[in-house]
Amino acid sequence: MNALDIIQLIVSSSLIYAAPLILTALGGTFSERSGVVNIGLEGIMVMGAFMSAVFNIQFASAFGGWTPWMGLIAGGFIGILFSIIHAVATINLRADHIISGTVINLAAPAIGVFLTRAIFGAAQTGPLPESFGRTSIFLLDRIPIIGPIFFENTSGPAYFGIVLAVIAWFVLFKTRFGLRLRSVGEHPHAAETLGIKVYAMKYSGVLISGLLGGMGGAIQAQAISNEFGILTIAGQGFIAMAAMIFGKWNPLGVMGAAIFFGFAQSLARIGTYIPIIQDIPSIWLLVMPYLLTILVLVGVIGRAESPAKLGVTYIKSR
Amino acid sequence: MPMSQSVIEMNGITKEFGTFKANDNIHLELNKGEIHALLGENGAGKSTLMNILSGLLEPTSGEIKVNGNNVKISSPDVANELGIGMVHQHFMLVDKFTVTENIMLGREKSKFGYIDKKSAEKEIKELSDHYGLKVEPSAKVENITVGMQQRVEILKTLYRGANILIFDEPTGVLTPQEIEELMSIMKQLVSEGKSIILITHKLDEIKQVADRCTVIRRGKSIDTVDVADTSQQELADMMVGRSVTFKVEKKPSNPKETVLKIDNLIVKETRGYDAVKSVNLEVRAGEVLGIAGVDGNGQSELIQAITGLTKVSAGSIQLAGTDITNKKPRKITEVGLGHIPEDRQKYGLILPMTLEENISLQTYYQKPFSNHGFLNYKEIKMHAKRLIEEFDVRTISEEHTAASLSGGNQQKAIIAREVDRDPALLIAAQPTRGLDVGAIEYIHKRLIELRDNGKAVLLMSYELDEVMNVSDRIAVMYDGKIIAIVNADETNESELGLLMAGVPLAEAKKKSDEKGKEKDAVDSTT
Numbered sequence: 001m002n003a004l005d006i007i008q009l010i011v012s013s014s015l016i017y018a019a020p021l022i023l024t025a026l027g028g029t030f031s032e033r034s035g036v037v038n039i040g041l042e043g044i045m046v047m048g049a050f051m052s053a054v055f056n057i058q059f060a061s062a063f064g065g066w067t068p069w070m071g072l073i074a075g076g077f078i079g080i081l082f083s084i085i086h087a088v089a090t091i092n093l094r095a096d097h098i099i100s101g102t103v104i105n106l107a108a109p110a111i112g113v114f115l116t117r118a119i120f121g122a123a124q125t126g127p128l129p130e131s132f133g134r135t136s137i138f139l140l141d142r143i144p145i146i147g148p149i150f151f152e153n154t155s156g157p158a159y160f161g162i163v164l165a166v167i168a169w170f171v172l173f174k175t176r177f178g179l180r181l182r183s184v185g186e187h188p189h190a191a192e193t194l195g196i197k198v199y200a201m202k203y204s205g206v207l208i209s210g211l212l213g214g215m216g217g218a219i220q221a222q223a224i225s226n227e228f229g230i231l232t233i234a235g236q237g238f239i240a241m242a243a244m245i246f247g248k249w250n251p252l253g254v255m256g257a258a259i260f261f262g263f264a265q266s267l268a269r270i271g272t273y274i275p276i277i278q279d280i281p282s283i284w285l286l287v288m289p290y291l292l293t294i295l296v297l298v299g300v301i302g303r304a305e306s307p308a309k310l311g312v313t314y315i316k317s318r
Numbered sequence: 319m320p321m322s323q324s325v326i327e328m329n330g331i332t333k334e335f336g337t338f339k340a341n342d343n344i345h346l347e348l349n350k351g352e353i354h355a356l357l358g359e360n361g362a363g364k365s366t367l368m369n370i371l372s373g374l375l376e377p378t379s380g381e382i383k384v385n386g387n388n389v390k391i392s393s394p395d396v397a398n399e400l401g402i403g404m405v406h407q408h409f410m411l412v413d414k415f416t417v418t419e420n421i422m423l424g425r426e427k428s429k430f431g432y433i434d435k436k437s438a439e440k441e442i443k444e445l446s447d448h449y450g451l452k453v454e455p456s457a458k459v460e461n462i463t464v465g466m467q468q469r470v471e472i473l474k475t476l477y478r479g480a481n482i483l484i485f486d487e488p489t490g491v492l493t494p495q496e497i498e499e500l501m502s503i504m505k506q507l508v509s510e511g512k513s514i515i516l517i518t519h520k521l522d523e524i525k526q527v528a529d530r531c532t533v534i535r536r537g538k539s540i541d542t543v544d545v546a547d548t549s550q551q552e553l554a555d556m557m558v559g560r561s562v563t564f565k566v567e568k569k570p571s572n573p574k575e576t577v578l579k580i581d582n583l584i585v586k587e588t589r590g591y592d593a594v595k596s597v598n599l600e601v602r603a604g605e606v607l608g609i610a611g612v613d614g615n616g617q618s619e620l621i622q623a624i625t626g627l628t629k630v631s632a633g634s635i636q637l638a639g640t641d642i643t644n645k646k647p648r649k650i651t652e653v654g655l656g657h658i659p660e661d662r663q664k665y666g667l668i669l670p671m672t673l674e675e676n677i678s679l680q681t682y683y684q685k686p687f688s689n690h691g692f693l694n695y696k697e698i699k700m701h702a703k704r705l706i707e708e709f710d711v712r713t714i715s716e717e718h719t720a721a722s723l724s725g726g727n728q729q730k731a732i733i734a735r736e737v738d739r740d741p742a743l744l745i746a747a748q749p750t751r752g753l754d755v756g757a758i759e760y761i762h763k764r765l766i767e768l769r770d771n772g773k774a775v776l777l778m779s780y781e782l783d784e785v786m787n788v789s790d791r792i793a794v795m796y797d798g799k800i801i802a803i804v805n806a807d808e809t810n811e812s813e814l815g816l817l818m819a820g821v822p823l824a825e826a827k828k829k830s831d832e833k834g835k836e837k838d839a840v841d842s843t844t
């Protein structure tokens with residue numbers, strides 16, 4: 001393999017592994033910007049992965065190559081449904097955000113595997129008929145050097161995520177909705193005195209996190225594991241949260257952090273092709289993303305400034 | 319001249335929280351172009367009434383008329399639409415947003431959701447020029463002064479087209495100069511046809527700007543009076559429901575030996591720069607030394623250093639002859655320090671714990687409250703009961719939580735705990751912050767009593783009146799240094815105000831003398 005091939009391999013596999021993280025981390029950003037901690041993202045990803053796998057198997061013949069993208073929508077839909085539980089619990093019922101999220105994280109894999117057994121008679125769905133595979137991006141892939149590295153045989157969902165990150169940045173920092181959402185995470189009482197509907201804003205944040213978290217799970221199932229089982233989502237939701245913190249709740253930073261963690265996850269898969277690290281035992285490469293998550297959070301967490309009223313239940317006066 | 323036109327009429331307003339009546343059949347009428355003061359003790363129901371007017375609370379019963387029409391103010395939006403705007407006591411500002419973002423929030427100019435910041439900035443500029451409310455539109459709120467933050471709050475209401483402005487205790491956090499500025503802004507606002515409700519328990523401010531004053535006591539409206547025809551004493555008596563004294567009665571001080579001696583003290587602030595810069599200070603037995611200064615000039619750090627709550631970088635502190643530099647708080651306490659902390663709810667009390675537990679916080683580990691590590695609740699309870707009685711802490715019982723007490727009674731509990739240990743030095747930081755006349759009177763009496771019993775008292779306060787009334791000597795802190803120490807009976811408010819702004823003593827004396835002469839001249843011509 002020559003250098004260009006190696007770089008191409010590193011970039012494309014980093015992006016493939018980054019795609020689910022980008023979407024989920026962006027989702028988390030919306031939720032936390034509104035002041036609601038959503039550690040239930042892990043569970044929401046599980047449900048999104050499950051739903052998309054079932055959808056993929058059932059409708060592959062009807063939608064053909066578009067199946068994974070339709071599965072993405074299905075995953076996002078179930079993500080929204082699950083996030084409603086979190087929204088009701090934390091916003092209306094004033095539950096502790098961590099507890100509610102943990103409930104979702106405990107319940108989702110159980111529900112997913114139970115239903116998988118009920119439908120398929122086994123703990124896994126078996127291979128999915130249509131996966132995202134690799135795509136080349138029209139026109140851009142013809143640019144010399146850059147084209148082959150970034151835009152040839154690469155991950156479609158990752159670029160979807162990157163575009164989404166730019167949109168998310170614009171929405172959060174340039175629009176009325178974004179300003180109001182952030183104000184609710186910073187000082188809900190002030191927002192209320194200015195006539196902003198605090199609960200509605202928090203619901204928006206949490207439901208967007210459900211949508212994007214569910215989609216993240218769907219990408220994981222349909223682009224990486226190509227099936228649904230108990231191990232399909234193994235900590236990606238938490239890694240996405242780490243990316244969100246590392247990216248300082250700014251969609252562009254979050255995207256960058258997610259790509260970094262995607263790179264860490266891809267190492268185990270491609271390590272044997274890369275000259276410098278091919279002698280490292282694979283167990284270390286498998287551990288790498290989790291280890292990096294811890295290191296990054298230890299290094300960053302004191303300095304990262306979260307929204308001021310993150311995790312604090314807002315009680316309306318009256 | 320026609321009868322003044324009423325813009326707001328609140329009739330028979332009652333608001334119940336469970337069985338507690340926060341407002342009980344209150345009547346309030348605001349005329350166009352007047353500054354109407356709303357006076358009452360803490361917990362009298364002023365804020366509740368104003369939250370009803372600004373749409374944050376719904377009254378249990380009663381009617382509200384705006385410009386003669388019956389209205390139902392069901393949300394802050396409705397209040398906005400009716401032209402009612404509130405300048406909150408605890409500023410309702412998002413620290414991390416810019417001034418512009420804070421002002422336009424909720425009323426953003428946008429195209430398809432995209433915010434048009436430029437035109438908002440322009441409009442804010444026009445408003446701020448027109449009313450002389452100087453702000454920096456692109457600065458973040460966390461980086462601007464408290465005075466400017468308040469101007470942002472005022473601009474917020476004007477940006478929404480408010481004609482009726484409610485100021486909720488607006489001067490508590492301001493310097494004397496900033497207060498002067500605010501007063502003239504308020505006068506300008508009413509001269510432009512706006513109407514103002516001023517919530518306060520500071521009588522001199524009412525006398526200075528208000529036209530009429532409605533007094534509220536325990537949720538009931540007592541009376542509405544013309545300010546010009548009513549003395550401060552009458553207002554205070556109406557508010558408290560009995561006769562109160564303002565002037566702290568005290569004999570000349572009789573200072574004895576030095577109790578607290580601070581030499582070349584340097585204290586670093588959390589971000590690493592020097593907050594206290596080479597301070598020398600002595601407090602003697604039998605005197606009250608006041609520390610005056612604008613918030614954030616090193617007073618808090620100085621006190622934290624004396625009490626052992628923060629590390630001293632250089633210099634030394636001696637208490638009653640013992641070196642207490644960088645000693646642990648308990649050790650310092652045992653040497654003979656009593657401390658009424660600046661933030662009573664954060665450092666003074668453990669709010670969810672009972673009153674009896676809070677009262678024994680400094681001594682629980684000693685006999686008879688503790689025996690081989692086991693608490694003796696019988697003794698703790700007896701001790702608490704005695705102090706509650708002695709210091710007149712109003713509570714249902716000593717088993718209620720500290721959180722259930724009113725601010726004044728929380729403070730009394732702290733004072734009871736600290737004074738009962740008979741410390742050689744009592745540090746009182748902002749001891750009457752947010753308290754009403756009755757409670758202030760009580761606390762000041764106690765401090766003087768302590769002084770007369772031969773103890774040393776270090777009083778830190780941002781309230782000039784308090785420092786001047788209670789202290790024997792006054793040290794003014796500016797930029798981490800003590801820039802002057804003056805005798806309380808040889809100084810005046812304008813001299814101290816100038817010192818607090820960093821003007822050197824000689825110059826401050828000169829300027830305040832000139833001002834005094836001008837005033838005399840004006841007085842003699844009228």
